[in-house]
Amino acid sequence: MKFGKEFASQMVPEWKEAYMNYNFLKLLIKDIVLFRQQQSRLPDNYPTAPLPPSKAAALKRKGSLFRAFSGLTSRYNNRVTKKDKEDEVILVSAMHTSDVEQRGEGGNYQTIFLRASEEGAEYELVFFRRLDDEFNKVLRFYRTKVEEAVKEAEELNLQMDALIALRIKVTNPTVDSPFINQRYTGYPMEVIHEEQQEKRVKEYQMASLDVLNHIKINTTAETPLSAIKNVFGSSRSDPQFNKQELKDAKEKLKQAFIEFHEKLRFLKNYAFLNQLAFSKIMKKYDKITSRNASDAYLQMVEESYLGQSDEVANLIERVESAFVKHFCNGNRHQGMSTLKPNTKKKRHLVTFFVGCFFGCSLALVVAIIVNVHNRKIFSLKGTGRTQYMDTIFPLYTLFGFLVLHMVMYAANVYYWTRYRVNYSFIFGFKPGTELGYTEILLLSSGLSVLTLSAVLSNLEMELDKNTQSYSALTELLPLGLVIGVILISICPFNIFYRANRFFLLVCLWHCICAPFYAITLPDFFLADQFTSQVQLLRNLQFYVCYYGWGDFKKRDAKKCNSSDVYDVITIVIAVIPYWIRFLQCIRRWWGGHDSTQSLNALKYFSTIIALIARSIQTQRRLKKELSLKIIAASTSGIATIFNTYWDIVMDWGLLCKDSENPWLRDKLILPNRSLYFIAMALNVILRLAWMQTVLDFHEAPFLHKNVLIAIIASLEIIRRGLWNFFRLENEHLNNVGKFRAVKSVPLPFSYQHEDHKNQ
Structure with a gap:
């Protein structure tokens, strides 16, 4: 692989977007190659084609600046190589500004190309300018991410x-001393600079139990009952210092350590990959131009903050040490397997x-088609066909x-993976447990x-002519299949992707x-899937009625079809499903996370009104009521326009003028x-096709009513599959x-006094 x-x-x-744009720099090197190839094919006295005036003038001014100030480069912290000055191609300097110097940070780096007077040097000037x-x-x-990591580590220390x-308060409540003994604490996770380590260790050795007087424990499990108490302001917030609070706090902090360690690994990999990319691009430049500029530039990269900073490595080491000690009882193998889960193969x-x-x-x-054709089950409009299609x-x-729906989801996963949409992170799957498209296809095909x-x-x-009934065992096959699927879904054993089944059940709850x-x-996201599976839910309702109330042995469902x-x-x-989405939007709007959710709730409410109007209009006794048809058509039209606008503009982020x-939109994934x-x-x-199901446009001479309903419902599932891809693409781009x-993991403790927190 290249x-x-x-x-x-x-x-x-x-x-x-924060990585080095390797492909663009490669294109600039190709421009140098093309120019040199063009020059090698031309005679010595052949006039070269000039660059466009604006670009040529800009490059000329830039080159003249480099030549004019090349003698003043001694005021920068340039590194002098051991080679002769005649062999030097570039000089790299750190351009300091007063604000940056006051903060003690390195400034921007600038490369001065010493061969700017050569023919075609403007292409190389452009390359080094973009490289810088x-x-x-x-x-x-x-630098920004490392600073954030250091602050997060300090918060984790607190x-x-x-x-x-x-832990001391819960396990040994009779301790009278206000100070924690060293054998209990030690030093959790030092994150500040090395010169402060000794001072901080002493502070940890004398850490006070008084810290419990300045914190609020945020470990109350979220349940429907706790939500009701919060609404009426009757929730208890006083810490009880019991084992359950300790267990919940430890679990939350453990998850925070795992996420923080993952961020540190991302940062370490980021620094390594970018250094490697700069090395590769400079080697490619040297190879194309037959110059020796990579040594000077890569030495600058190595001596910069990117190459010399060891904060991330130290943080990783200390996080791992603290995690193993406090969350794995000193079992390093267990701790590292938790912090670094194996890559899914x-x-x-x-x-x-x-x-x-x-x-x-x-x-x-094929066997079903041949069987239907030979028995002529659907060729005649007989009682057998009607019974089969109705039941x-x-x-x-x-x-x-x-x-x-599973096949559409597998297609979504395939294209999300292909275009590097991080669906696993967006959905919040546990690392290594997310299903790939092959696993989803395995379940659907099975x-x-x-x-x-x-x-x-x-x-x-x-049909048995003597008993005028069908075999009970065969008629119970669909019910047995439904029960089997449900039992597998709730099976507690580690089979059939238990982690994913549990995740689905939690979201369903x-x-x-x-x-x-x-x-x-x-x-x-799951609730939105159910809004496209209304017909599936109605079929489940038919299961209950057919096997519980109807006469399934005779394929008689008249009691279901004629019941008010x-x-x-x-x-x-x-x-x-739409009511669930309406309540979810109200909750998100009430929580203050997104003010637009009030409009989203209004959208689902309009859909509910339209759905009720259409369903009433399609009842057997009311089909000919013109006023009901007008109400159903108008409410359906408004809801469809509202839903379509929200899909395209809000969920997909498109139609940006x-x-x-x-x-x-500004960023697109598909080419x-x-x-x-x-x-x-x-x-x-x-x-619009989905609306036909309930607008009484489902009669066709060559298709049974239930077949047409199934086709329209399948089209809605396909529409939802398309929506899923672009919805997650927009989320990924955000x-x-x-x-x-x-x-972002909520921490178990919040300090009530900022002064104590700052200390």
């Missing part, structure tokens, strides 16, 4: 002080089974919707094999209990801009703009 691709693959995706810009950008970013004091066996299951699925589809078909389309096998078994069934939990992206209660429940089932990419316009058009079309690559 270094450029390897360099891009090892970047922290959210810090991409890239190095100064990297240096500023690295947190460790409080944790150790709490691709398994060829998974790919093999994906191919097998998809092959079996295709074979089963068995809705039972199995539930799995079809589920498989299609489920499709089971479903199609059950469908084929039902088609092989014949948060959706059910909205708005009693703080709303995170996985919670409302069933119709009301159908409307409620369809409203539930003054952006660098007209009517899109072809036309794909964004196609996606916007498809979003509008597919939303993280990139803020250089947000590590989760």
Whole structure:
């Protein structure tokens, strides 16, 4: 693999803009190559083509400045090489300013090209000018992040002080001395400069239990009951100094250490990769120009803050030591496996089974088509066809919707991975547990094999002429399949990707209990998926009615289809996903995280009104009511316009008139801009297609009503799959703009007095 691709693959995706632009510098070197190749093919007296006036003038002025002030470079901290001055190509200097010098920081570095008088030197001047810009950008970013890391480490020190004091208070409440004995504490994690180490160690040795009087313990587990107490202001905030508080505080601080260690590893890798990139680009420059400029420049890189700073390495060592000591009982192997989880490896066996299951699925589809054709099940509008389409078909389309949604999610994961959208970080998966697209395809293809096998078994069934009933075992196949899927989902054993199943169940519980939990992206993302699976939820409702109230042995679902209660429940089932999203938006708006969530809540409320109006209008007795049709059409139109605008503008961040990419946004991931316009058009079309399901446009002479409903529902699932990709792309770009690559973990202790905290 070429270094450029390897360099891009090892970047922290959210810090991409802060890395050295290796590809652009390569293009500048290619310009030098092209110029030299052109000059070598021309005769000596051939006039060369001039550069554009503006560019040529700028380069000429820049070159003249370098030549004019080349004799004054002694006032900078230039490093003199051991080679003869005749062999020198560049001089690198640190340009100090008064503000920077007062803070004790190094200034911007500037390279002076000593061969500016040579022909074609303007291309090399441009190269070194941009090289300096890239190095100064990297240096500023690295320095800023290191300073942030040092401050975070100091905060973790204070947190460790409080944790150790709490541990002593809980485990040995009879201690009368106001000071913590050295054998309990020692020194948690020294993060300041080496010359302050001895002083800080003494402070830690005499750390006072009085710290517990100045802190608030933020370890109350978030539950629906605690949320209600907070609303009415009756929540208890006084520390009890019990074992549960100690356990919760330790767990929170442990997670904070893990995230902080990950950030430090990112910083260490950032410094190493950029130094390697500067080395590679300078070696390439030397090779192309036959000069020897890399030694001087790389020596400057090595002696700069990027190469000489050891804060990150020291912090990593001390974080690991503190983590092993305080959270792993001195077990270094356990501590390092927690701080540095193993990289997930691709398994060829998974790919093999994906191919097998998809092959079996295709074979089963062919077998079902042949069976239907030979038995002429759907050729005549008989009782058998009507019974099958009204009862068995809705039972199995539930799995079809589920498989299609999983396939769309697998496609999303594939393209997120391809375009380096950090979906694992955005969703908050535990490192190494996120499912790749092959694992998702394995689950979906396995489920499709089971479903199609059950469908084929039902088609092989014949009605018993003596009992006028179907085999109970065969008729119970769909119900058994549903129960099996549910049992696997809640299985506590470490099979079938337990970490992901648990993560899904937690998010599902948060959706059910909205708005009693703080709303995170996985919670409302999952709720949005349910808004596109209304037909799946209605099919679940049909399961309950068909097997609990109907006569499944005779494939008789008249009690379900003719019940007014069933119709009301159908409307409620369809409203539930949108109501959950409405409550989530209210919670986010009430928490003050995002003021636009009030409008988002209004959007879902308008959708609920439109959905109720459409559902009432499509009831059997009210189909011919013109006033209801007008109300349903108007509310549906308003809701569709509102939802479409929110999808494209708010969720996708598109339709920005003054952006660098007209009517899109400044930053795009997909290389072809036309794909964004196609996606916007498809979003509008597919939303209108979904409206046809409830606007009474579902009658067709060649298709059964349930088949057309299933097709329209599948189109909505496809629309949601497209929405998922661009929604997460926009979220990723927001993280990139803020250089947000590590989760922000709430700390267990907050100091009530800033003076004590500063001390």
